[in-house]
Amino acid sequence: MKKTIFITGASTGIGKATAIEFAKEGHNLILCARQIDKLETIKEMLEKQYEVTVEVHKLDVTDYDAVKQLSEKLKQSNVNIDVLINNAGVASGLDKFQDSDMADIEKMINVNIKGLIYVIRELLPLMIERNSGHIINIGSTAGIVAYSKAAVYCATKSAVKLLSDGIRIDTIDTDIKITTVQPGIVETDFSTVRFHGDKEMAKAIYEGIEALKPEDIAEIIVYIANQPKRVQISDIT
Numbered sequence: 223m224k225k226t227i228f229i230t231g232a233s234t235g236i237g238k239a240t241a242i243e244f245a246k247e248g249h250n251l252i253l254c255a256r257q258i259d260k261l262e263t264i265k266e267m268l269e270k271q272y273e274v275t276v277e278v279h280k281l282d283v284t285d286y287d288a289v290k291q292l293s294e295k296l297k298q299s300n301v302n303i304d305v306l307i308n309n310a311g312v313a314s315g316l317d318k319f320q321d322s323d324m325a326d327i328e329k330m331i332n333v334n335i336k337g338l339i340y341v342i343r344e345l346l347p348l349m350i351e352r353n354s355g356h357i358i359n360i361g362s363t364a365g366i367v368a369y370s371k372a373a374v375y376c377a378t379k380s381a382v383k384l385l386s387d388g389i390r391i392d393t394i395d396t397d398i399k400i401t402t403v404q405p406g407i408v409e410t411d412f413s414t415v416r417f418h419g420d421k422e423m424a425k426a427i428y429e430g431i432e433a434l435k436p437e438d439i440a441e442i443i444v445y446i447a448n449q450p451k452r453v454q455i456s457d458i459t
């Protein structure tokens with residue numbers, strides 16, 4: 223059965239790889255990100271290559287009004303989201319907590335926690351109305367064990383895990399599933415963004431290790447989403 227998959231932060235990294243993986247399986251996509259031009263390119267590529275329709279939306283998940291407007295639009299056009307993948311997330315700065323920049327701290331809290339809450343708060347009721355849907359939140363191993371110079375980033379990823387758990391409890395009387403995916407180091411633009419565009423510093427992070435690839439995580443997400451109704455994977459690390 224063709225499903226509709228909604229992905230935030232779909233322009234690069236794990237989000238983009240996940241879009242491709244679901245398209246390979248013939249599912250329709252709703253892709254969101256701030257960089258609409260990148261989404262347009264992905265849409266063109268996927269629609270040409272696979273039997274899928276791809277809808278793209280410019281969306282900043284930290285803008286609650288924009289999230290609300292998009293969910294209203296989906297509701298009006300009777301779009302049913304089968305799988306919501308909350309992938310939009312950011313690490314900003316790598317500094318000891320006492321030296322860290324408040325703008326970096328606020329950005330991580332706004333995207334990783336508030337943005338996640340905005341999207342789920344608006345889209346979950348639509349799933350509850352249909353008593354069907356699967357929310358897959360991208361956490362991190364950083365949400366399990368803290369590491370140096372990343373106290374706030376780790377705290378935001380820990381929040382992802384506990385939000386998932388809390389929402390799973392609150393929807394226990396429905397058929398809705400909630401999963402947290404907690405990858406370790408994945409080689410994406412993640413570190414370039416963390417180092418505010420410094421590609422050399424970003425590259426050094428992945429030197430001497432075999433980091434995960436975004437495709438590895440994408441395949442796991444598809445596996446999670448493909449499980450029968452009776453199977454709910456709550457966490458995967």
Ligand code: 8X3
Pocket residue numbers: 361362363364405406407408
């Ligand atoms: C990212 C994991 O270890 O690269 O969420 O910070 S790590």
